[in-house]
Amino acid sequence: MKLKKSPFAPLKFPKLPAVPGVMVSACTAGIKNNSQLDLMLMVFRPETIAAGVMTKSSITGAPVDWNRRVLGTHNSRALIVNSGNANVFTGSKGTETVTKTAEKVADVIGCNPNSVFVCSTGTIGEHLDSKKIVDNIDNLYQTLDTNNWLKAATAILTTDTYPKGSSRITTIDGNEIKIVGIAKGSGMIAPNMATMLAYIVTDAKIPQKMAQILVEEGVSKTFNCITVDSDTSTSDSLFLFSTGATDHPTIHDIDDPAIAGFRSALNEVLLDLAHQVIKDGEGAQKFIEVRVEEALNNGAARNIALTVCNSPLVKTAVAGEDPNWGRIVMAIGKSGEESIQNQISVYIGGTLIAHNGEVAKHYREGPVKKHMAGRNIKINIKVGVGNGSATVWGCDLTHA
Known part of the structure; x- marks a missing residue:
């Protein structure tokens, strides 16, 4: 079934720069049973390190199990990703497929299999034929290029309606640094990651432990603050690969001012990709931002915002362009977080x-209805308890 393209889809895929130490290729392996690209390979220079976060679901796919085991144990030489089959709930055959895949990639590029990351996305519960992957790895290796970003971003899609990419150029100690990211995700998107894959590459020289801190810090305010349907997936993974190809002084202190620009640029790429995932939510017509302030703490604020953003009643009100603020108040209470009713404000x-526990004086519905007729909906809430704040992004709920 051909999916209708999201109204938020960009006119064209962004121009992404080549990243020193990274080469990419993609092909059609027949996993999707059509002529679409469905297999992607990235190869990195030997000095590359990886940092990452993966699903918190108690049910995980064989690729997630593999990547958790190898993360941080070796330098990273390659990433291979297939779409069309998630390789989840596939028993020992699923594990065997991952192992064969990693071993073949390692054999072709000349490295330890534990230096290879393997990801899969697609249908759950169907056995993934390793032959379709293994038989295409030589071809992928031979067609590696520094500018295959569009093909790579397309090859990892499932129910997405457009490929997602983002980049920033920054500096560390006066040296130009590139950051490039691609992602996929459309449904089963909830906090603590989701059926979402994201891969960030940079030529910065960053120690693995520091990169891990930067990733966890960045994800906490971006990908862990988005939701389409409140369903957490079995396969979600986000990895940062740092090749160290640009020669700058190694940063050893996470608070070193020299890394401030890189940290900010990385977070911008993460947020851009996270927003693109939401804007491609299955059936999404509206992009919702919920900002909560005056909560007990930041965690409480985030929970309130997520409860509002996940509420089917709030989502359908937004879809219907109905300024039914009572549904927002309902969701605040439903969150279970502390609030002071006569100090709650909703914008x-x-x-x-x-305001102050009742409809605001001089409130007129006209300006709100006009705002809700647009694509981008902003909801601001103050709960009158403390200094906690958080912002969460989501989408409406339609019949599509």
């Missing part, structure tokens, strides 16, 4: 709707 599109 939609900057218009104060509810």
Whole structure:
């Protein structure tokens, strides 16, 4: 079934720069049973390190199990990703497929299999034929290039309606540093990661432990603050590969001012990709931002915001362009987090709707309805308890 392209889809895929120490290729392996690209390979220079985060679901796919085991144990030489089959709930055959895949990639590029990351996304519960992958690895290796970003971003898609990419150029100690990311995700998107894959590459020289801190820090305010349907997946993974190909002084202190620009640029790429995932949510017509302030702490604020963003009643009100702020108040209470009812304030599109426990004086529905007729919906909430704050992003719920 051909999916209707998201109204948020860009006119064209962004121009992404080549990253020193990274080469990419993609091909059609027949995993999707059509002529679409469905297999992607990245190869890195030997000095590359990897950092990453993966699903917190108690049910995981064989690729996630493999990647958890190898992360941080060796330098990273390659990443191979297939779409069309998640290799989840596939028993020992699933593990065998991952092992054969990693071993073949390692044999072709000349490295330890534990230096190879393997990811899969697609249908759960169907056995993934390792032959379709293994038989295409030589071809992938022979067609590696520094500028295959569009093909790579396309090869990892499932129910997405457009490929997602982002980049930033920054500096460390006066040296130009490139950061490039691609991602996929459309449904089963919830915090603590989701059926989402994201791969970030950079030529910065960053120690593995520091890169891990930067990834966890960045994801906590980006990919862990998005939701389409509140369903957490079995396969989600986000990895940062740092090749160290640009020669700059190695950063040893996470608070070193020299890395501030890199940290900011990395977070911008993560947030851009996270927003693109939401804007390609299955059936999404509206992009929702929920900002909560005056909560007990940041965690409480995030939980309130997620509860509002995940509420089917709030989502359908947004889809129907109905300024039914009572549904927002309901979701605040449903969150279970502390709030002071007579100090709660609710804004939609900057218009104060509810204040001090009742409808705001002089409230008029017209400006709010006009705001809700647009694509980008902003909801601001103050709960009158403390200094905690958080922002979460989501989408509406339609019949599509």
